Amino acid sequence: MAKVMQKADVVIVGFGWTGAIMAKELTEAGLSVVALERGPMRDTYPDGSYPQVIDELTYSIRRKLFADTSKETVTIRHNVSQTALPYRQLGAFLPGDGVGGAGLHWSGVHLRVDPVELRLRSHYEERYGKNFIPDGMTIQDFGVTYEELEPYFDFAEKVFGTSGQAWTVKGELVGKGKGGNPFAPDRSDHFPLTPQKNTVSAQLFQKAAWDVGYHPYDLPSANTSGPYTNPYGCQMGPCNFCGYCSGYVCYMYSKSSPNLNILPALRQEPKFELRADAHVLKVNLTDDKKLATGVTYVDAQGNEIEQPADIVILGAFQFNNVRLMLLSGIGKPYDPKTGEGVVGKNFAYQNMATIKAYFDKDQHFTNPFIGAGGNGVAVDDFNADNFDHGPHGFVGGSPFWVNQAGTRPIAGVSNPPGTPNWGSQWKAAAADYYNHQLSMDAHGAHQSYRDNYLDLDPTYKDAYGMPLLRMTFDWKENDIKMTHFMVDKMKRIAEAMNPKAINVQVKAPGTHFNTVSYQTTHLNGGAIMGTDPKTSALNRYLQSWDVHNVFVPGASAFPQGLGYNPTGLVAALTYWSARAIREQYLKNPGPLVQA
Amino acid sequence: MSVDDTSNARRDFLRKSLTLIPVVTLATTGGASLALAETKERQRDEDKPGQSARADAYQPTFFTPEEWAFIHAAVARLIPADDRGPGAVEAGVPEYIDRQMNTPYAQGANWYMQGPFQPDAPSEMGYQLKLNPQQVFRLGIKAADDWSRQQHGKPFAELDTATQDAALRQFEAGKAEFDPLPAKTFFAALLQSTKEGFFCDPIHGGNKDMVGWKLVGFPGARADFMDWVERDVAYPFPPVSIRGERA
Incomplete structure (x- = not known):
C-alpha cells in the first residue's frame, strides 16, 4: 500500500524551468504547491563550486548533470517495420536530471519565436497554397499568437536576466546599427541587459555576414552582460566568459537557471515544498478518467507514495511528459496507421548542419575556450519565412550563427578534414588549429510527419518495471532538401572569412537519424497544443482536453520544431498557461476552451 | 612568484x-x-600539495602486467612523444585509464544495460553490446594480443612501432577480426580514453604537468576571460589545474 501524503492544491512533476515557473506563479495565487523532482537536489553550491566545476571529464564526458539512462531511457527505431533499440548511452540528445532539470545545464540562447511559426500551416497555405505542404507532413498551428504571448516573453526575459538588443520597442526603431535583428517582431520593452561582448569568432561571422549581404544581430543570451536583480529579487553577477556553460552549473551566478532565478524566491514561500529523488510513476485518475486525483511516486528508499492534489502540472522533459500521459491514460494514444489519437503525435526535432572554419595560426586567434553559452552573432535572413520558399520546394527556415559557448580539448579538439584521428599528424594539427578555428550552425526548424511519433515500447522497461517510451523517427526528404539549401547559404559566410580549410557537416540524402552524435536536446511535440481535440492533446492554455485539471507545459506542446531554441517559447507559454490557471481556471475549474 | x-x-x-x-x-x-x-x-x-606520483611510478590496480604493457605500448603510438612534445605515456594516460577502470562508469553504472541485446545493429543505433568498459578493455586487449601473436608471433607491446601502427590501423578500420567484440569498438574506446587521459584535468591522473593543455594552448581552470573576449591575439597565460598547479 502506498503511503498517502497530505493533499496539496497543486502537484508539479519535474522541477526544471516549467516546474519552477508554475510553482512561483501558483504560490503567488495562494495555492499550496508540492514539486517532485526525480533526480537529486542540485544548486550552485556545491554542484557549481569553483574550481571543482571546471572539470570537462566529470561534467561533459561523464555527463554529471544529465539523465541516468540506467534508470530510465527511450527506445528508438527509424520506421514502424523495425524493432526499436534502447538509447543505452546518451548521444544525440542530453536530457537533464535533478533540481533545475535541463535549465541547470543549458547554454542560455534565449530567443522568442518568429510569429509565422506559431501559425505555420495557415501561413504556408495562405502564401504558397495547400499543395505546397508535402503529403505526410502534419504541421499545425499552435492556436496562440505572438501578440497574445508578447507580455509573457517580456516577463520571462526579465526573470532570466537576458542580454540582448531590441530592433523595435512599441514600434520605435531602436536597434539599427547596434546589434538588433531586423527580422525580429515588435517588443513591448528593451531586453533587461545590453548585449554581451562578441568573441573573435562572432566578430568574424558578423563581418563576413555583412560582406555577403546578410543582416547579423547579437544573439540574445540568458548570460549576464552586467550585474542584475530580477523581479523576484534574485541576484546575478556578470558573466566572465569562462567557457564552462553548456553541461555545467555556472559558478559565476551568470547563467540563468531555475535554481538561481526562481528557487531562492520560492524558498521564502511557506506554501511551497520541493521533494528531490521523487520519481513519479503515474498520474492517478478518477474511474471515468475525467479528473486527476494526484500522482504516485517512488522516493529515494524505494517507498511508493501517493501525493493527492487538485491540479497536476506535468513539467518534466518533453518526452517524459508524453510518457507520463501514456502511462496514466490521459488522452487517446496516437496511431500512425489511422492518423487518429493525439498523445505521441507530431514528434519533431531540430534539423542541424555545421560548418567549421580553420585558420592559419598567424591569421586569427579565435581562442574557443573563451565563451558564454547563449552568446554569439546570428542571421535570420533564412529563418522562418523570411525569404520566398516558392522556388525551393521545402517547408521551414533556419537561423545561422556562431555561438561560441566554450570548447574544451577532450571533446573540442577538431582538426581540418583529412587529418588522421591519432598519431603525430593528429597531434601536430591539434596544436596548430585548436586556437585557430570556429564553428557555425544552421539551427534548422524541423517539421512534423505522420510517421514520426512516440508510443510505449512493447519490450524494454525502466528500473521501476514501467515500459520505456519508444521513438519512431527518421529524416524526411523535406529535411534533407532544407538543410542542403541552408548549408549553401551559410557556406558563403564561411568562405568570406577566407579560412585555410572548412569542414561542412550536413546530412547526405538517405541519411538515417544517428542516435550517437550530439545534435541538440531540442525535442518537440508528442503532447501538442492546438485548437481541436481531434488533432491536439492540449488546448491553447496547455490544458489537457481530456482531463481538465492536468496542464502540460514544455516543448512537448510544440506541434513542430522551431528555427530558434525552444526555451524562450517554453517559458513564455508556461507563464501564459499559469496566468490562465490563476485568472480563469481557479474561479471556475473546468475546460478553459469548449471542445 | x-x-x-x-x-x-x-x-x-x-x-x-x-x-x-x-x-x-x-x-x-x-x-x-x-x-x-x-x-x-x-x-x-x-x-605542490596533492601532486600524484609520476606516470612511471604508478602501480596499476585493475590491469594485469600483460594488459599494462599493452596499454603503455598502444597509447604511446596513439599520441606519441615527438618533436611537438610529450605524448600519452608521459602525460600519464595509462594511470588515467587504470584509475577510470575502478569507477562506476567502467562498470556501466549509468548505461541502460537491460536486454535483449542486438549487437549487430547498425552503428547509427548506438552502443548495443552487453559489455561494460571494464569488459571492453579486458576482452579487447586480450583479443588484440592474440591477433598480434597470430599475425606476428608476439604480443602487441613487443612489436616494432611501425608494425604497431599498422596493427592499430587494422583495429581502427575493423579489418582485424576479434572474437569477443568488434575490433572497431575496442579501438574507439581505447582512443577516446587516451584523448581523455591526455586532456583531462590532472586530478584524474592524466595530463601530468598539463602537457596536453600546453600542447594545444588550453588554459585549464583559469575560467575568467573577461579582458580577452574581443581580442584576436594569443592568450598569454599558461594553464592552471583544479589543484592550483601552474604550467
Whole structure:
C-alpha cells in the first residue's frame, strides 16, 4: 500500500524551468504547491563550486548533470517495420536530471519565436497554397499568437536576466546599427541587459555576414552582460566568459537557471515544498478518467507514495511528459496507421548542419575556450519565412550563427578534414588549429510527419518495471532538401572569412537519424497544443482536453520544431498557461476552451 | 612568484629523499640526461600539495602486467612523444585509464544495460553490446594480443612501432577480426580514453604537468576571460589545474 501524503492544491512533476515557473506563479495565487523532482537536489553550491566545476571529464564526458539512462531511457527505431533499440548511452540528445532539470545545464540562447511559426500551416497555405505542404507532413498551428504571448516573453526575459538588443520597442526603431535583428517582431520593452561582448569568432561571422549581404544581430543570451536583480529579487553577477556553460552549473551566478532565478524566491514561500529523488510513476485518475486525483511516486528508499492534489502540472522533459500521459491514460494514444489519437503525435526535432572554419595560426586567434553559452552573432535572413520558399520546394527556415559557448580539448579538439584521428599528424594539427578555428550552425526548424511519433515500447522497461517510451523517427526528404539549401547559404559566410580549410557537416540524402552524435536536446511535440481535440492533446492554455485539471507545459506542446531554441517559447507559454490557471481556471475549474 | 621561493622543512625533506628516485626513472626512460631532467621536474612537482606520483611510478590496480604493457605500448603510438612534445605515456594516460577502470562508469553504472541485446545493429543505433568498459578493455586487449601473436608471433607491446601502427590501423578500420567484440569498438574506446587521459584535468591522473593543455594552448581552470573576449591575439597565460598547479 502506498503511503498517502497530505493533499496539496497543486502537484508539479519535474522541477526544471516549467516546474519552477508554475510553482512561483501558483504560490503567488495562494495555492499550496508540492514539486517532485526525480533526480537529486542540485544548486550552485556545491554542484557549481569553483574550481571543482571546471572539470570537462566529470561534467561533459561523464555527463554529471544529465539523465541516468540506467534508470530510465527511450527506445528508438527509424520506421514502424523495425524493432526499436534502447538509447543505452546518451548521444544525440542530453536530457537533464535533478533540481533545475535541463535549465541547470543549458547554454542560455534565449530567443522568442518568429510569429509565422506559431501559425505555420495557415501561413504556408495562405502564401504558397495547400499543395505546397508535402503529403505526410502534419504541421499545425499552435492556436496562440505572438501578440497574445508578447507580455509573457517580456516577463520571462526579465526573470532570466537576458542580454540582448531590441530592433523595435512599441514600434520605435531602436536597434539599427547596434546589434538588433531586423527580422525580429515588435517588443513591448528593451531586453533587461545590453548585449554581451562578441568573441573573435562572432566578430568574424558578423563581418563576413555583412560582406555577403546578410543582416547579423547579437544573439540574445540568458548570460549576464552586467550585474542584475530580477523581479523576484534574485541576484546575478556578470558573466566572465569562462567557457564552462553548456553541461555545467555556472559558478559565476551568470547563467540563468531555475535554481538561481526562481528557487531562492520560492524558498521564502511557506506554501511551497520541493521533494528531490521523487520519481513519479503515474498520474492517478478518477474511474471515468475525467479528473486527476494526484500522482504516485517512488522516493529515494524505494517507498511508493501517493501525493493527492487538485491540479497536476506535468513539467518534466518533453518526452517524459508524453510518457507520463501514456502511462496514466490521459488522452487517446496516437496511431500512425489511422492518423487518429493525439498523445505521441507530431514528434519533431531540430534539423542541424555545421560548418567549421580553420585558420592559419598567424591569421586569427579565435581562442574557443573563451565563451558564454547563449552568446554569439546570428542571421535570420533564412529563418522562418523570411525569404520566398516558392522556388525551393521545402517547408521551414533556419537561423545561422556562431555561438561560441566554450570548447574544451577532450571533446573540442577538431582538426581540418583529412587529418588522421591519432598519431603525430593528429597531434601536430591539434596544436596548430585548436586556437585557430570556429564553428557555425544552421539551427534548422524541423517539421512534423505522420510517421514520426512516440508510443510505449512493447519490450524494454525502466528500473521501476514501467515500459520505456519508444521513438519512431527518421529524416524526411523535406529535411534533407532544407538543410542542403541552408548549408549553401551559410557556406558563403564561411568562405568570406577566407579560412585555410572548412569542414561542412550536413546530412547526405538517405541519411538515417544517428542516435550517437550530439545534435541538440531540442525535442518537440508528442503532447501538442492546438485548437481541436481531434488533432491536439492540449488546448491553447496547455490544458489537457481530456482531463481538465492536468496542464502540460514544455516543448512537448510544440506541434513542430522551431528555427530558434525552444526555451524562450517554453517559458513564455508556461507563464501564459499559469496566468490562465490563476485568472480563469481557479474561479471556475473546468475546460478553459469548449471542445 | 611561485612556491619555489618559499623554503620550508617539508621541501627540504622532499629534496633530500628525492636522491633515491632517479634509479627508478633511469630504468624506464633510459638516459642519464633525461633522468636528471626528471629529477628537477619531480622536485618542482613535489613542492605542490596533492601532486600524484609520476606516470612511471604508478602501480596499476585493475590491469594485469600483460594488459599494462599493452596499454603503455598502444597509447604511446596513439599520441606519441615527438618533436611537438610529450605524448600519452608521459602525460600519464595509462594511470588515467587504470584509475577510470575502478569507477562506476567502467562498470556501466549509468548505461541502460537491460536486454535483449542486438549487437549487430547498425552503428547509427548506438552502443548495443552487453559489455561494460571494464569488459571492453579486458576482452579487447586480450583479443588484440592474440591477433598480434597470430599475425606476428608476439604480443602487441613487443612489436616494432611501425608494425604497431599498422596493427592499430587494422583495429581502427575493423579489418582485424576479434572474437569477443568488434575490433572497431575496442579501438574507439581505447582512443577516446587516451584523448581523455591526455586532456583531462590532472586530478584524474592524466595530463601530468598539463602537457596536453600546453600542447594545444588550453588554459585549464583559469575560467575568467573577461579582458580577452574581443581580442584576436594569443592568450598569454599558461594553464592552471583544479589543484592550483601552474604550467
